[in-house]
Amino acid sequence: MNSENHFNIVVIGAGPAGCQCAISLAKLGYKILLVEQHEIFQKNDFSSAATPLETLDKFDLPETVVGSYWQKISIVTTNVHQTWASPKILGAVLNFAKLRAFLAGEVETYGGRVWMGCRYTRHFQ
Ligand SMILES: Cc1cc2nc3c(=O)[nH]c(=O)nc-3n(C[C@H](O)[C@H](O)[C@H](O)COP(=O)(O)OP(=O)(O)OC[C@H]3O[C@@H](n4cnc5c(N)ncnc54)[C@H](O)[C@@H]3O)c2cc1C
Known part of the structure; x- marks a missing residue:
């Protein structure tokens, strides 16, 4: 795996909580990966918000x-x-989809990466 795909912290789920957590950690200088199982935010635009x-x-x-x-x-x-x-x-x-798209964009603004269409299933230590 190349160093581009090495991260300090992986945040699972680009909902408001995951995005906000990823933004805060990216602001602190951690190398963050935020993963979201859906390919686009309109896919689970469920909240009245x-x-x-x-x-x-x-x-x-x-x-x-x-x-x-x-x-x-x-x-x-x-x-x-x-x-x-x-x-x-x-x-x-x-607009819940736009909110999450904006927050995910902020993660990238602070140097984090966002992988859409990736579902966490398990991890190894
Ligand atoms: C019908 C409805 C109406 C609501 N109306 C309001 C309202 O008017 N006002 C209000 O304040 N709150 C409202 N809520 C509540 C609000 O939507 C939630 O509190 C908020 O979405 C929780 O944010 P979260 O980031 O914790 O989780 P979520 O928004 O659920 O985000 C979790 C994310 O993780 C992703 N994910 C899950 N598992 C994996 C995996 N294994 N791998 C990768 N990605 C994964 C999901 O796809 C999702 O995008 C409403 C909820 C519902 C259901």
């Missing part, structure tokens, strides 16, 4: 990952239906 507005600032997310904004929440159960609304925007509904 609604979040408070603060998340955008806290994780330095660009507007391009925002699908829409929200200012009202409704909780609907069998016998109670309650809505809370605000005149100002309270949160965003992220």
Whole structure:
């Protein structure tokens, strides 16, 4: 195996957690490989990804990952239906595929590698 494929840490799964972990470790200078079993992020675009507005600032997310904004929440159960609304925007509904593509791009920006379409099955010591 050539040295290009030697890594300090392999992170399995390019969800928000794996991507964020890989970004933090790459920022610390580790040689990171992030692997994702799906070939494209649209393949498992499962999350509604609604979040408070603060998340955008806290994780330095660009507007391009925002699908829409929200200012009202409704909780609907069998016998109670309650809505809370605000005149100002309270949160965003992220485009989950774009969010993960952006975060994976950040891993590469900080010197990490991202292998799409690779599934972890086992490891050897
Ligand atoms: C229907 C639905 C709606 C939701 N709505 C919201 C919401 O509105 N707001 C909110 O905050 N949260 C929401 N969530 C929860 C949110 O999506 C999860 O908390 C979040 O995705 C968890 O991130 P994660 O990185 O831990 O895992 P995941 O997002 O599940 O990412 C794990 C990644 O690992 C990959 N993977 C798994 N096994 C392997 C393997 N062996 N090899 C390689 N890759 C692998 C998977 O393909 C996946 O990409 C929702 C979840 C669902 C299901």
